[in-house]
Amino acid sequence: AHQDPIDAIRLRGIFEAMDEAASRDPVKRERQILCVFGAAAILSYGSTARQTQDIDVWKPASRLNDRALRQMAKAAGIDYDPRELERQKAYLQIVDDGVVKMPFYDKEAFIWANGQKSENIWSGDHITIVAPPPAIVAAAKMVRAEPQDLEDVAFLMNAKGISIQDISRAIQHFPSNARSQASENMVYLEFANAAEAKNRALGKGKGYGE
Numbered sequence: 001a002h003q004d005p006i007d008a009i010r011l012r013g014i015f016e017a018m019d020e021a022a023s024r025d026p027v028k029r030e031r032q033i034l035c036v037f038g039a040a041a042i043l044s045y046g047s048t049a050r051q052t053q054d055i056d057v058w059k060p061a062s063r064l065n066d067r068a069l070r071q072m073a074k075a076a077g078i079d080y081d082p083r084e085l086e087r088q089k090a091y092l093q094i095v096d097d098g099v100v101k102m103p104f105y106d107k108e109a110f111i112w113a114n115g116q117k118s119e120n121i122w123s124g125d126h127i128t129i130v131a132p133p134p135a136i137v138a139a140a141k142m143v144r145a146e147p148q149d150l151e152d153v154a155f156l157m158n159a160k161g162i163s164i165q166d167i168s169r170a171i172q173h174f175p176s177n178a179r180s181q182a183s184e185n186m187v188y189l190e191f192a193n194a195a196e197a198k199n200r201a202l203g204k205g206k207g208y209g210e
Helices: 008-023 039-044 066-075 134-144 147-160 164-171 176-201
Strands: 032-037 054-058 091-095 119-123 127-131
Touching (some): 008 127, 032 039, 039 147, 066 091, 147 176
Antiparallel strands (some): 032 054, 119 127
């Protein structure tokens, strides 16, 4: 369980509070674009069942001002890029290309390696929240493929209408290690989907991930 959980409603409130704080900044800055991924992207895409303690922001696909963002997070009542291992409060985490691997994002053309743009999630007067295309969010989840990740992928398949083929194609744009892990893990998704199709044929159960 999370100590300071964020659900979809609180997430929207955090974005609004951050935008409000930006409007009080005496320095007029260019609009900041925050590309959320991980659990924050699942919440942004409409999951009402999901909670998280962190809002992960993918730096290569964002436009950020570190100092302003720190003030905005504080105003919204969350920590910013905390270094402690035991996090007490909800926090905003800026993630750069390194331990976490994602497909290449072209900042000039505003497109991901699969040719799709980020999806607009929320826009205020000073900040815009975007998320990677659903197939890329799902593909990133398949790198680890823990039970929660598989639930998240099932949600995206239902809510955003993406297929196993869409996810497989997106995986091909990930760096090699992540790509091979995610490709291997697709068997879990295919197995779950086959079981679901069988249940539907027998008239049992609800949709996978409902």
